[in-house]
Amino acid sequence: MDRIEAMRAFVTVVSEGTFTRAAERLKISPQLVSKYVSQLETHLGVRLLNRTTRRIHLTEAGTHYHQRAQQVLNDIDDMENQLGNLQAEAQGLLRISAPVSFAIRHMAPLLSEFQKKHPAVGIDLQLNDRKVDILEEGFDIALRIGHLKSSSLIAKRLAPVRLVLCASPAYLEQYGTPRRPEDLREHKYLRYSYMNMDPGHSLQKWLQDSSRENTRGMISNNGDVLIEAAIAGTGIALQPTFIAGSAVKEGKLKVILPEHEPEPMALYAVYAHRQLLASKVRSFIDFIDGFFGEPPYWDRFE
The missing domain is CATH 3.40.190.10 (Periplasmic binding protein-like II)
Incomplete structure (x- = not known):
């Protein structure tokens, strides 16, 4: 049994509601979809679905398994797509939110050098000192300064802020x-x-x-x-x-x-957790990491 394919068949049956529609989506026969699900139930030793002539119902075990199986399949898809994106040219519009004073003083050289290396990427830089909601407001990346609390976002530390x-x-x-x-x-x-x-x-x-x-x-x-x-x-x-x-x-x-003097804060690049990173986002994060130096050039005044 191909456990990944069996898992994908089960998740698709749940989302589509019938074996027939799941088969159409997966481009395989309904008989093979049914076989995959039966093999998965046998392997796990529990019934995942209760079937009637008109519809299917998740069992309690099926409900729990479905949540975890969906997560696993998402992880696999993300990994494969990210590997593919590593080979793709960075392109498209990159929307960045950044603190006002930091951006005015330090972002122009960074963005100029980044676009020289990645000419197919456009930049939409929005300056705001408030904490933007990057998902709700459609940003790819937010630069933030402070002591970040735990959240569902990924934060890449870029430089100390003294x-x-x-x-x-x-x-x-x-x-x-x-x-x-x-x-x-x-x-x-x-x-x-x-x-x-x-x-x-x-x-x-x-x-x-x-x-x-x-x-x-x-x-x-x-x-x-x-x-x-x-x-x-x-x-x-x-x-x-x-x-x-x-x-x-x-x-x-x-x-x-x-x-x-207070303990230093830090400058972070923040982006959405579990969101598939487009090549433009990954390229920018890789580019900005270490760009300001260690210690950053603005601290070389003593």
Whole structure:
């Protein structure tokens, strides 16, 4: 008995409702479909289907087996198709969601080099700092930054994302340089509204206190705005080095309280779990992996 073919015959009978329609779909005879199912039941030692002259019914064992058999067949089909796609040229429109500041500063060279290597792939890049639903909104890949929680999605870690607390030399000269986290209560905090940091971290408490007690600070959903405000001497910002690194390197900003720096987050490429990866998606994931360097080039400012 060919167990895979018998399993496929059984699953097709269940989905089509009759042996005749299953045979038409599989392009084999109804007698062979019936033989496959009978052999499968004999092999398993249980009845999977109750047959009447008009219709079939799944038994309790059949219901359980059908769920697992469908999963196994999906896995086999995915594996075979992926192997075929490895030989196919990457092509089609690749829809990517990416964080605003990261994309503006770092995505253009990446996408330009990717399209030179894969000219048949078009790019639709949508910038948004909110967490998009890649299935509902039709994205192939989403780039996300943070500490990702477990989900039904596959996440490929691409690079560490370091957070630094920084302010302009002029601001620090005027208001003083914080020496301890509790000193932050006396300063103006430029807060990013989507910040995903460990709530138990020592900086988080004092930054939150600073926001509550000092209404002269600023809040924004864009990190570039906050960094420009910090450069202008408006206050202290906690931002990733992919935004702040160049200003630190140029001396426009100074890193403060480095010994209290939060644990790095990470940049991830996220795509749908169990979705068959088209060659355009697989090619992009392979291309972006390692593109930014280790450590990433935006951290080479010290």
